[in-house]
Amino acid sequence: MDVTLPDPVDYAVPGFVVLVLAEMLWAWAKDRRRYCPRDTLTSLGLGLGSTVAGALSAGAVFALATWVHGFRLLDVPYTWWAFVLCFVLDDLAYYWFHRSAHRVRWFWASHVIHHSSQHYNLSTALRQTWTGFVSLGFIWRLPLFLLGFPPAMVFFVAALNLVYQFWIHTEAVGRGPRWFEAVMNTPSHHRVHHAVNARYLDRNYAGVFIVWDKLFGTFESERDDDAPRYGIVHQLGSFHLFWAAFHEWIGIARDVRHAPGWRAKLGYLWRPPGWSHDGSRDTSETIRAKWEAREL
């Protein structure tokens, strides 16, 4: 049965614009350093580029999804419970995609764009990758099609997931009720995720439900005595759109070219960001270890 579902993101865009403006007014009243015009321009420009890149690759991704769906184990119908189940399982798939996007340099090269701003505001939410298709990040959703969820249903709930994640990219919201913070991804949990503080590195990969991080041991709560600092470990220091979009891919190419031997070359592709064949650079683990040694 062919079903056409609307794209939730299209309907959410006017809301995004209004909320970004509202947050700017909040920053104007509270702390004008929370926004930077050039950073905002870069973030939104990257978001627009991401939308274009997504539109260009949508056909191929949908075709692949449909092909995989052809081997499905079950026939999942378009019922309300199927949408709910699909949403939950898609969020689980998102958690693992997101975790790989931080722990495997190949996937990180695509995802780093989103983290490359030193600001944390709603415009950061729209700072998205141009190379998602190239990095093959969509493979994490393939099991859903194989299980039997129709591609249209999966892409619909995935878009809902993305719309949810927009509002958590803010410092304007503190912590919510405990029951909410216990289950859902929130601005507080996601501030930790975007932070480069040693304590917070590679934590809180959740999309919608923070329970996955608690289940798989990657949860860290935000602490008042350790205010998040945002960006990436090796700060970009540039507002250049194309540099932001491709710098890590260029870094990978340089490292692979100069690496001694195939083992090292492959290491620069699949090992965590910061890994080096001679141990000369820092990974999240070494940063955390150095910090823990100082704390003691």
Added chain:
Amino acid sequence: MNWLMLGGSAAAILALSGAAWWLRLGRDVKIGSVEEAADAVEHSLPGFVTGGAVIGADGLAALAVDKRGERVAVVKRHGAQLAVREVGWKQIAATADGIVVDTGEKRFGGRIAVTGVDQLDMRRLAPQSLKV
């Protein structure tokens, strides 16, 4: 996505960025103190313990040296935030206008000027090194 949506999105982007500029958000930010510069360096460079720091006269850049005088980092204003790079002593040169740091990274800012800072200031930071 169609041309109308693309055009509308581009217009919204320019409008929002313009709003941030008009509201004077993130403007006129300077490096306020040596503590602020040292803090930025220590949070950016694992294991770096600041021995001393000096800020340029225009507040747009700073240099920090570690306690042993072996490591040196440059801090620059990046919009409303600070960005840090560790550099080698050979990348630092004294000029008539101040210290110039060749970061070797064009996109980061190939040559960063720490104005109003001279060799004497650097030697006070790292007397044991005498490298500038």
